[in-house]
Amino acid sequence: MDTTRISPVGRRGLAAAVLFVATFFAARMILSIEGADMPLRILAALIPVAPFAWLLTAIVARLKAMDELEQRIQLEALGIAFPVTMVILMTLGLLELAVPLPPEDLSYRHVWALLPMLYFIGLALARSRYR
Template sequence: MNKTRFFVEFGAGMAAYVIMLIGSLLLVAGGTVTGAWATVVSLLPTLPALGVAIAVMRQIRASDELQRRIQLEALSLAFAGTALITFSYGFLENVGYPKLSMFYVWPLMAVLWIIGGILSSRRFR
């Protein structure tokens, strides 16, 4: 898969995600949908997010061995770092720290993935 196709798929997926997220938030917060439909509408943004995940997986599959290794190392750091940080904070919640939303987990993992990618790619210069 070439980079242009990846960026088009990724960009379109992210744009659809943002549009569906804003729409679902407005519909639910405005009381337009309630009950079981509110649950369905709240989950609608996950559909384009799935498309983004598929685009990323396809790009990794199409990468050469070095890029795959870099991504594996980056994701390994992101996975382990997210686990350590979230578990540690969970223990801190037991002693009075404020509860955090699950919405913080993915951005944390994304930041650690970027850091892992930078560190790993530097190793292979």
């Protein structure tokens, strides 16, 4: 990959994203070890928060650097992703009250992935409106 074409903010975001993914999977690995000490388990669970906070600063800096149309596109993407995720979460919550749901398939631990997925769908839809 030619990293010279990526802006400093983009490079910061990429580094933070790589670090976050690495610490996330390291945390998952540590948490899967049977008999690991409780302080180590808590530390492993919390470590990915730091690179994620760093990633967040890069995302905010990138948003501020965008022109007004790109900012509007981002807003529309979130405007689609956020309410749709809320409706899915609410529906799952109500269904859970109505019938027992299989925790491994429909657990809230898996539902977090919906938001970024719907954000990218929203981004594609919003971009197509202004093409």
